[in-house]
Amino acid sequence: MEITQLRYFQIVAEYQHISRAAEELNISQPALSTMISRLENELGVQLFDRQGRSIVLNKNGEFFLQRVNEILLALDDCKRELKDLAKQIDNSISIAVTSSQFLQGMHSFMDTHKDYKWNQRVAEVAEVKRLLNTGQCDFAVTSPGLYGSEYESTLLLRDTFKLAVHKDHPLAKKKSIRLEDALDERFIMLLQGLPFRLQTDAVFAELGVQPHYVIECDHLLRKELINANAGVTIASESASFRHLYSDDIVFLDIEGLQQTREIVLSYRKGHYLSRADREFKDYLINRFKKAIPLGQSDQQSSSYVPERNR
Numbered sequence: 001m002e003i004t005q006l007r008y009f010q011i012v013a014e015y016q017h018i019s020r021a022a023e024e025l026n027i028s029q030p031a032l033s034t035m036i037s038r039l040e041n042e043l044g045v046q047l048f049d050r051q052g053r054s055i056v057l058n059k060n061g062e063f064f065l066q067r068v069n070e071i072l073l074a075l076d077d078c079k080r081e082l083k084d085l086a087k088q089i090d091n092s093i094s095i096a097v098t099s100s101q102f103l104q105g106m107h108s109f110m111d112t113h114k115d116y117k118w119n120q121r122v123a124e125v126a127e128v129k130r131l132l133n134t135g136q137c138d139f140a141v142t143s144p145g146l147y148g149s150e151y152e153s154t155l156l157l158r159d160t161f162k163l164a165v166h167k168d169h170p171l172a173k174k175k176s177i178r179l180e181d182a183l184d185e186r187f188i189m190l191l192q193g194l195p196f197r198l199q200t201d202a203v204f205a206e207l208g209v210q211p212h213y214v215i216e217c218d219h220l221l222r223k224e225l226i227n228a229n230a231g232v233t234i235a236s237e238s239a240s241f242r243h244l245y246s247d248d249i250v251f252l253d254i255e256g257l258q259q260t261r262e263i264v265l266s267y268r269k270g271h272y273l274s275r276a277d278r279e280f281k282d283y284l285i286n287r288f289k290k291a292i293p294l295g296q297s298d299q300q301s302s303s304y305v306p307e308r309n310r
Contacts, residue, residue, distance in 0.1 A: 005039050006068045013057050013065045073135045077272040091276050094119040096128040096137040098195045104242045109283045138277050145264025156288040157263040159236045162251035166229035176253035179209045186231035187211040188222050199261050200234040
């Protein structure tokens, strides 16, 4: 059994589709099918159930995939650690986020680490978890956070929700507002399904209100429209220090709202962190810590237990 076989199996198990996996691996479909068959013969069990042209990972395959992930992760970690021992500098950092906005301002770190190489992906929480578990990224910054025995997790920030309005909007004179009093405002919302949209929908549900949406869009268009005073939106307190909007935007407290959201830094427990990894991890923690005082962000280490689990 060779490492290449294990990596190929891992990709086939991810896609559960020979053609897509072969395209990803840049090999022919017959060659990949043959490799999987040889692996199954060597193990003496079927790893997939064949259903026409589709293949589905069975219980044997699920068990084997778990072990394969552990083996390949340990091998990758070993390579990184050996590089450090041999003083062969590894300046690559791979990070997955549920919102690219969590990394706004990181140019200050890049300016002082010009030789570092970056790979950043934006994905839903489930996909980010898969990228971590298969070793395709070193770190994750997500909201909601990733917790569990397999992760080291640090709460970067317990963020509060605000109503964001332009300074020329009549509401900008207020310090706080009840959302019930803003139902006639032109709300600019993110697309359904995006993590922050799910969280803002929960805000409206908690307060029992249904605002008037004029547009549902992506982050960039929402930012442009809010900066142009085309409407109002639900934003987070951290949006101000992350400079998501222009300095013309005012953030109002939302009265009666108890709900908050967590921004969490996670990586696999036991994962070897290179010097570059450790420096960037410390940078992220300190950046959020300085932006909002510790007492407000309630920043904690991996021993932190989320509110929902208390």
